[in-house]
Amino acid sequence: MKKIFGIMLALALVLSLSLVTVTSVVADVHAVEVAVLENTITTEAQYTIAFNTTKTLAIGATVSIEFPPDTTVPTTYETGDVAVEGQDISQGDIAVDGQVVTITLPAGIGAPTKVAVVFKETAGITNPTTQGDYTLRVRTSQEPNWVTSASYPIRLLDKSTYEFVYQMPEMIWVGEAAGVDLTLQTKVAGVEGYDDVEIAFEKEGPGNVEFEVWNGAAWDSFSNLGTWSVGSLAAVYTETTPFRLTFDKVGVYTITFELWDLGYGLLVTDDATAVVTGVSIDVTLNKGWNLISLPIVPDDSAIGAVLADVMDDVISVHQYRVSIGDWLIYAPPDFTTLTTIEDGKAYWINMANARTLTVIGQAIAPPGYGPPPSAYGVVEGWNMLGFKSMEPIHAGVYLEGTEWVRIYGFDLAQGGWFPLVATDNMTPGLGYWVAFSQAGTIYP
Known part of the structure; x- marks a missing residue:
C-alpha cells in the first residue's frame, strides 16, 4: 500500500510541475x-x-x-x-x-x-x-x-548606390516645354531592393515651372512640385522617365530631383541648374480701342495663343495690310480673316474691359534657334507700324534710313491721338500710323 501511495504521490508531483511549466504569463x-x-x-x-x-x-x-x-x-x-x-x-x-x-x-x-x-x-x-x-x-x-x-x-544603400542621370538642355526658352530624360540607375550593385519608391521634384527660381511626366500613355502635369511613383527598386535597376519642364519667367532655376522610399526616407538627391532665356512684355489694354504692337517675337504668333489670357474681354482685332490695301479682322465667331499677331506690326484691339496682356517670347532668336532679326517693309503713304524695341527710342532714330513724314500714336491713357516729332520717344507696346514719302525698310 505504501508503495502504491508513493507512486501516486510522485505522479501527482510530476503532474503539478507539468502544469506549472505550461502555464503562460502575459508579458507586460x-x-x-x-x-x-x-x-x-x-x-x-x-x-x-x-x-x-x-x-x-x-x-x-x-x-x-x-x-x-x-x-x-x-x-x-x-x-x-x-x-x-x-x-x-x-x-x-x-x-x-x-x-x-x-x-x-x-x-x-x-x-x-x-x-x-x-x-x-x-x-x-x-x-x-x-x-x-x-x-x-x-x-x-x-x-x-x-x-x-x-x-x-x-541598409548599405546611400547616395552612391543609386543615381540620377540626365542632361538639362543648354538652351531653354521661356514658355516652351524643355524635354529631359531622367534615368534612375544602379551605381553600386548588390544592394537589396526597395519596394515603395517615389521620385519627388521641385523648383527654386524666379517663376513657376510646370512639370510633365510621361506615364506611358499621356503626360501627367504638376505645378512647381510633385511626386512620381516608381514602385520597386531591384538591386540592379535602370529606368528612364521622360519629363517636360515649362518655365513662365526668364532666369536661373534649381530643379531638385529626390528619390524616396516611403518606409525608409530619402535615398538620393540631385540638383540640376536650368537657365531659361527669353523676354516678356506687359501691354496695357484700356477699355475701348487700343493701338498696340509687340516688341518681341512671341513664342506662338497664333492670335488665340497671344491673346489667350485676355480673350474673354476681346471684342475684335483689326490690322491694315498695305500689301492688299485692306483690313484683316478677327471678330469671332462671325468674321475672322486675321489669324496671327506678329512682332513689329500694329493692331487695333477693341476691349470690353481694361486688361493687361502679358506676352512671352524673344527679342532676337540666337543663332541656330530661330529666324534672323526682323525687318519691316513700308510703302509710300500711310502705314500701320509697330515698334520693335523693349526700350523707348527717339522716333527719328528708330525710323532712320526711311523717308518718313508724319507719325501719330493713339493711347486712351494720353487722351487718344497724339503726334510725334523726331526727338519724341516711341513706346514699347504701342502702335503708330506713319506716313512715308517713298517705300523703304525699317531695320530695328
Whole structure:
C-alpha cells in the first residue's frame, strides 16, 4: 500500500510541475516595432520604438531599451533628445549602461497602453556598420523580462548606390516645354531592393515651372512640385522617365530631383541648374480701342495663343495690310480673316474691359534657334507700324534710313491721338500710323 501511495504521490508531483511549466504569463511589453530614419549603415538616425503594454506605466516607472551590439549608443543625452509619447525627457531621467538606455517616465505621461519612444537624430544613436536585419529588446520596471522587437533593416544603400542621370538642355526658352530624360540607375550593385519608391521634384527660381511626366500613355502635369511613383527598386535597376519642364519667367532655376522610399526616407538627391532665356512684355489694354504692337517675337504668333489670357474681354482685332490695301479682322465667331499677331506690326484691339496682356517670347532668336532679326517693309503713304524695341527710342532714330513724314500714336491713357516729332520717344507696346514719302525698310 505504501508503495502504491508513493507512486501516486510522485505522479501527482510530476503532474503539478507539468502544469506549472505550461502555464503562460502575459508579458507586460509586446508587439514591439522599430522605425529607423535614415536606416543606412553608420548613420546617426532617429529611432522610433513603439510597443503595447498590459500594465500601467505610472509616474516614476522606467522603460529600458537594449540596442544591438553594433549600434553606437552615446553615454549622455541632452533634454529633448528623447521623447516618450511626445513629451521630452529630461537629461537627468536618462541612464545608460552599455547598450541599454533606461528612461524614467515623467509626470503627466498618463497610463498609456500603447507607448512610443523616440530617440531623435540629435541623440546620436548611430546605425551599425554592417547591413542586415536587426532587433532590439524592451522591458519596463513593471515586468523585468526582455521582449524582442520585430526585425528592422539597416541598409548599405546611400547616395552612391543609386543615381540620377540626365542632361538639362543648354538652351531653354521661356514658355516652351524643355524635354529631359531622367534615368534612375544602379551605381553600386548588390544592394537589396526597395519596394515603395517615389521620385519627388521641385523648383527654386524666379517663376513657376510646370512639370510633365510621361506615364506611358499621356503626360501627367504638376505645378512647381510633385511626386512620381516608381514602385520597386531591384538591386540592379535602370529606368528612364521622360519629363517636360515649362518655365513662365526668364532666369536661373534649381530643379531638385529626390528619390524616396516611403518606409525608409530619402535615398538620393540631385540638383540640376536650368537657365531659361527669353523676354516678356506687359501691354496695357484700356477699355475701348487700343493701338498696340509687340516688341518681341512671341513664342506662338497664333492670335488665340497671344491673346489667350485676355480673350474673354476681346471684342475684335483689326490690322491694315498695305500689301492688299485692306483690313484683316478677327471678330469671332462671325468674321475672322486675321489669324496671327506678329512682332513689329500694329493692331487695333477693341476691349470690353481694361486688361493687361502679358506676352512671352524673344527679342532676337540666337543663332541656330530661330529666324534672323526682323525687318519691316513700308510703302509710300500711310502705314500701320509697330515698334520693335523693349526700350523707348527717339522716333527719328528708330525710323532712320526711311523717308518718313508724319507719325501719330493713339493711347486712351494720353487722351487718344497724339503726334510725334523726331526727338519724341516711341513706346514699347504701342502702335503708330506713319506716313512715308517713298517705300523703304525699317531695320530695328
